[in-house]
Amino acid sequence: MAECKRCGRCCQDVRLAESPDMLERAYHYWKKSPSIDPNFSEIYLIFPMLRFLYEDRREDLPYHYRCVHYALDADGLPACAIHPIRPRMCRDFPYYDEAEHLDRSGPVSPYEGCGYNEAD
Ligand code: SF4
Numbered sequence: 478m479a480e481c482k483r484c485g486r487c488c489q490d491v492r493l494a495e496s497p498d499m500l501e502r503a504y505h506y507w508k509k510s511p512s513i514d515p516n517f518s519e520i521y522l523i524f525p526m527l528r529f530l531y532e533d534r535r536e537d538l539p540y541h542y543r544c545v546h547y548a549l550d551a552d553g554l555p556a557c558a559i560h561p562i563r564p565r566m567c568r569d570f571p572y573y574d575e576a577e578h579l580d581r582s583g584p585v586s587p588y589e590g591c592g593y594n595e596a597d
């Protein structure tokens with residue numbers, strides 16, 4: 478069944494199209510804009526929680542980050558330290574429920590072993 482297996486790979490290796498510089502500039506832009514609700518911007522939320530790991534230009538999502546909220550629970554299982562208020566990109570991962578136009582013929586998640594790549 479397609480579901481999260483709590484392997485923690487997507488939190489230890491968050492893959493984005495945005496570079497650290499792009500994220501930082503967007504973050505400061507939103508922060509200085511009093512007329513814009515900061516909660517409206519996903520970028521405002523995600524920049525402070527990401528630590529840049531590396532870039533691989535051969536990939537569609539070339540920028541790799543680790544999330545500072547990734548943790549282990551009391552049983553030693555991967556967990557999100559801010560689970561009730563985690564950003565939308567995390568709640569909606571792997572995005573396919575509402576994205577009808579996306580190609581579903583291949584793996585829906587870029588992470589090897591991700592439970593969402595298993596058949597329903
Ligand atoms: S990579 Fe997939 S199975 Fe692993 S934690 Fe993320 S969503 Fe869950």
Ligand code: SF4
Nearest residue numbers: 488544546547557567
């Ligand atoms: S906020 Fe939580 S679910 Fe989202 S990447 Fe970080 S640890 Fe994972």
